[in-house]
Amino acid sequence: MSMLPSRAEMQRAYLQSDAAYDGVFVLAVQSTGVFCRPSCGARKPQPKNVDFFATAREAVFAGYRPCKRCQPMGAAGEAPQWVRQLLSHIDRSPDQRISDTSIRSLGIDPARARRYFKRNYGMTFQAYCRGRRLGSALAQIRKGEKLDHVTLGHGYESHSGFRDAFARTFGTPPGKARTTDCILVTWIESPLGPLIAGATDKHLVLLEFTERRMLEAQFVTLQRVFKRPIVPGDNNVLREAREELSAYFNGTLRKFTVPLECPGTEFQKRVWDGLLKIPYGKTISYEELADRIKAPHAQRAVGHANGANRIAIVIPCHRVVNKGGKLGGYGGGLWRKQRLLELEQVEK
Ligand SMILES: [Zn+2]
The missing domain is CATH 3.30.160 (Double Stranded RNA Binding Domain)
Known part of the structure; x- marks a missing residue:
């Protein structure tokens, strides 16, 4: 059976409807026989009445039935159906303003959308849409589109309104944006x-x-x-x-080819290069990594640089463990490290 986060962590997650844990575990309520995603908006059960399972399947086999509201049988980690519907609506025309009326016409309560975005994406719904609109405007400007055209095409009524919003987000006026990279x-x-x-x-x-x-x-x-x-x-x-x-x-890819950029100190770069050379399915210790990058006895500094890695999984910092096989630390939580290693079926 898969490792779960600690009970305290799971309690905090479901009591706060933390969607970052959707797909990580489901919680099953003994009194009702129903199980939910952590993010479910239904009334929160008392922790003492709750069973935790790593997968919906395990909850079903333990005799629970899926909640109608949060539909926990959906693909692991998937946003709720109504959120996906809203996101694809924005994706189809990122340059349009989205009014409360048009959100309602999708059968979605605008207040619920606002709460969901703030909670799960760290920004308000309006900020998300504005970001999408301005990002799409920037892409067009960089392709050489005329400014007038871009302004009108992105839901701004005036040039000055567009210029202000653009400059606030990108730190540069739209006229100078050809070379702006975001x-x-x-x-x-x-x-x-x-x-x-x-x-x-x-x-x-x-x-x-x-x-x-x-x-x-x-x-x-x-x-x-x-x-x-x-x-x-x-x-x-x-x-x-x-x-x-x-x-x-899915277990079908062992080597990533997506190009990376990771600014850092010379030492950090050596450590991250060292991480990239650890093959799929293998682990090494901090000491060994220090030796490999010709910095013997610097395992503490190696550990720090390892923890400062900003590109999880692709730069496989999860493949470094303590001497003796203990997992060591992991920024994303130890249970994630264990599940990544399980996925790669590392022999101990
Ligand atoms: Zn639910």
Whole structure:
């Protein structure tokens, strides 16, 4: 059976409806016989009445039935159906303003959408849509589209309104934006919970399991490291990362080829290069990694650099364990490290 996060962690997650744990576990309520995703909006049961399972399947075999509201039989880690519907509505025309009326016409309560975005994506629904619109405007400007055309095409009534919003987000007026590069961020669903992914035009720069409590801090750090604006969006690099991750989690991909960029100190880069050379399905100790990168006895510094890795899974920091086989640490939680190693079927 798969390892679960600690009971305290799971209790916190479901009591706060933390969607980062959807797909990680389900909670089953003894008194009602129903099981739910952690993010379910239904009334929260008392922790003493709750059983936890790693998968919906295990809950079903234990005699529970799926909740009608959160539909926990859906693919692991998948956003609820109504959220996917709303996201694809925005994706079809990221340059349009989305009014409460049009949200209602999809059968979705605008207040619920606002709460969901704030809670799961670390930004308001309006900020998400504005980011998508401006990101799409930036892409057109960089392709050489006329400014007038871009302004009118993106739901802004006036040039000045567009210029202000654009400059606030990208730190540069639209007229000078041909050379502005931003980081597009998106969420990638996985059986271990959603990952936040960020990419420039050419490189994947971020892949981390999201802790919704940490999201805003993550954005601030990223902006500081990359000195570029961060907006929600999608591009070829992110699509490639999404496809490769899906194949990885299906067990059909052992080596990632999506191009990476990871700014850091010389030492950090040596450590991260060392990580990239650990083959799929193998683990090494911090000591061994220190030796391999010609920094013997620097295992503590190696451990720190390992923890500072911003591109989880692809740069496989989960393959470094303590001497003697104990798992050691992992930024995304030890249970995730264990499940990644299980997936790769590491022999102990
Ligand atoms: Zn439910």
